[in-house]
Amino acid sequence: MTIVLLTFFVAGTSGKNFFPQDVSVTNEKAVLAASRKIYGEQFLNADSLVAEKRFQALIAEAEDTRSSVVKAGLLGIAADFLLKKDFVLNPAFSYETLTTDSAQVIHYYEEALKLNDPKKYPLLNAYFQYRIGNALYKYGNFQKGVSFLFAANAALEDIGVDQLPDPGAYLLCIGSTYCDYHDCEKGLYYLHAAQKYTSSDPKFVYELNGNFGLAYFKQRQYDSSIFYSQKALAAAYAMKDTAEVGSVNGNIGAAYFELKEYKKALEHLRQDYQISSSRSSWASACGSMFFIAQVYDQLGDITSAQRCLDTMQHLFETYNCNTNNGFFSFYALRTKLYRETENYEKALVMNDSFLKYSDLLLRDKTSAMLKEAEFKTARDLAETKMRLAEDQRKRQVLFRNAIIIVAILVIVIIAQYLYRLRQKQKAERALLTAELKNAEKQLAIYIESLREKTKLLEQLDLQITESDEALATQENDGPEKQEALNRIKNVVLITDEAWKEFTGLVNLVHKDFLSNLKVKYPNLTPGDIRLLTLVKLDFSRQEMAATLGISPDSVKKARQRVRKKLDIDxxxxxxxxxxSV
Incomplete structure (x- = not known):
């Protein structure tokens, strides 16, 4: 044993091989264990210059070896080393901006995967599928990464995850992937399985408990979320990782906010904001500041809430660090606060911005739905491939019975076809349902906006009346009154462009209502159609008058004209x- 350990420590500097000679290349579990030991002892905590020299020696040994299994193990070590180096230097990597080293990580994993015969070495094959999937996922190529991860998962369910050198890290990877795509129930299943493999590595403890905290938060189990997030926070302090300390404080603060424990929420959210600001992580700083503003709003401190939103606006304008979701939330809260302070003019302006970003956010959610569909497709494809591979193995065993083989093949093909057909139909139905729900929400927003603007007009009208009474005794009251009237004229309830979008939503929610109306009653004018649309949506006569820009009496007359055209008493x-239209 002493000789083997000595080999590990001097490899790469004295010309001796990295891979120990006493490891049987036919024992894939032993090969994996040796590879992980080499990586841990030679590369994980080595000085960067020493590690680079060892890396070059490792690649030279991989090129010289005749054993495909050993070569695969060495290339896997090389890829692990470059992957770790990439994410130490570039923690916010994306697949679209791969460096030479990043592309080399994928190349080494792919080469290691190609060197393994999956029938002869199923464990090695599954391990490298897991490693390349993990790398691709980290670099942002989610669809391809998920495909490899689920292929590995399907294989390891038969082989057993205990055969891996680090089962806990693998289970954590699969669990966090499921949680990323909102399948928290399955994600928690794998995270709890990972929890069984105790580790003294604070990074593993941090990632495991951090993922627990996020998963339980998504499931609205906030007490559990705080429990695990506190563990993650302790691990972050142990790692002396300031960024992660801030991030976990933000998660804990958000959970306390949902529990309405506002003082505790403020304590953690302020820490997150301070750390994010000190590290120039402005997007994170905006997120924590928004939660702080919400806390003050809930506590009734509108002045402090407005001050927080002012800070957010400064960060938006200075660092361009917000998203559609952030703007949507920002303008929603701004509108609410202005209403609470009876500043209806500014509330109206903020409400228009809110509507704009609600539409953009709707598009973002549609994109997220497509991404989630890609995830499910990749998972189903991986499972399908494994089932087909198993069918092929069975066909080889039962080759002497040709009739049974053909029958099995036909059944499998038909089953796969029907399964895919059902999945496609299910996905199409889900997409149609989601589109209808989104249309209903958007229509409700438009209607609510129109009604809010009607209320604002009534407020302005009341102000004019009060102004008339107050100015009745003054000589020069014309300009003030005219200015108030001009303010009313400048309030446009609904533009032609907005009406087109509005009627499009009406047609989605009330299946082809406008089209059918025109077909059934071709003599209706555009004004008649607008009036009937508002009737369909339960608008009152006052709301119709305000929306159409006419008086309530004009609405009554218009309804009488429409009755004649519809031939009803x-x-x-x-x-x-x-x-019935």
Whole structure:
């Protein structure tokens, strides 16, 4: 044993091989264990210059060796070393901006995977599928990464994860991937499985408990989220990783906010903001500052809440660090605070911005849904490939019975076809349902916005009336009154462009209502159609008048004209007539 250890320590500097000679290349578990030991002792905590020299010697040994298994193990070590180096130097990597080293990581893993016969070495094959999937996922190539990860997972369910050199890290990787795509129930299953493999490595403890905290937060189990996040915070302090200390404090603060424990929420959110600001992580700083503003709003301290939003706006303008979701939340809270202080003019302006970003956020959510669909497709494809591989193995065993083989093949093909067909139909139904729900939400937002603007107009009208009474005794009251009237004229409830978008949503929610209306009653004018649309949406006469820019009496007359065109008497409810359209 002493001789083997000595080999590990001097490799790469004295010309001796990295890979120990006493490891049987036919024992794939032993090969993996030796590879991980080499990486841990020679590269993990080595000085950067020493590690670079050892890396070059490692690559030279991989090129010289005749054993494909040993070569695969050495290339896996090389890829692990470059992957760690990449994410130490570039923690925010994306797949679209790979450096030479990053591309080399993928290349080495792919080469190691190609060197293994999956039938002869299923464990090595599954291990390298897991490693390349993990790397691709970290670099942002989610679809391809997930495909490899689930292929590895399907294989390891048969082989057994205990055969891996580090089962806990593997289970953590799979669990966090499921949680990323909102399958928290399955994600927690794997995270709890990873928890069984105790580790003194604070990074593993941090990542495991951090993922627990996020998963339970998504499931709205906030007490559990805080419990595990506190463990992650302790591990972050142990690692002396200031960035992660700030991040976990933010997660804990968000959970306390949901529990309405606002003082505790403020304590953790302020720490997150201070750390994020000190590290120039402005997007994170904006996120924590928004939560702080919400806390002050809940505590009734509107002045402090407004001050927090002012700080956020300064960060937006200075560092361009926000997203559509951030702007959506920002303008929603701004609108609410201005309403609470009865500043209706500014509330109206903020509400328009809120509507703009609600539309953009809707598009972002659609993109996220497509990404989630890609994840599910990759998972299903990996499982399908494994099932097909198993079918092929069975066909080889039962080759002498040709009739059974053909029957099995036909059944598998038909089953796969029907399965894919059902999945496609299910996905299409889900997408249609999601689009309808999004349309209903957007229509509700438009209607609420119109009603809010109507209320604002009533406020302005009341102000004019009060101004008339107050100025009745003054000689020169014309300019003030005219200015108030001009303010009303400048309030546009709904533009032609907005009306087109509005009617599009009406057609989605009320299946082809406008099209059917025009077909059934071709003599209706555009004004008639607008009036009937508002009737369909339960607008009051006052709301119709404000929306169409006419008086309530004009609405009444317009309804009478429409009744004649629809050929219905006064006793018949006009809404009942158009409900069948």
């Amino acid at each position: 006064e006793a018949t409810d006009i809404k009942m007539v158009i409900s």
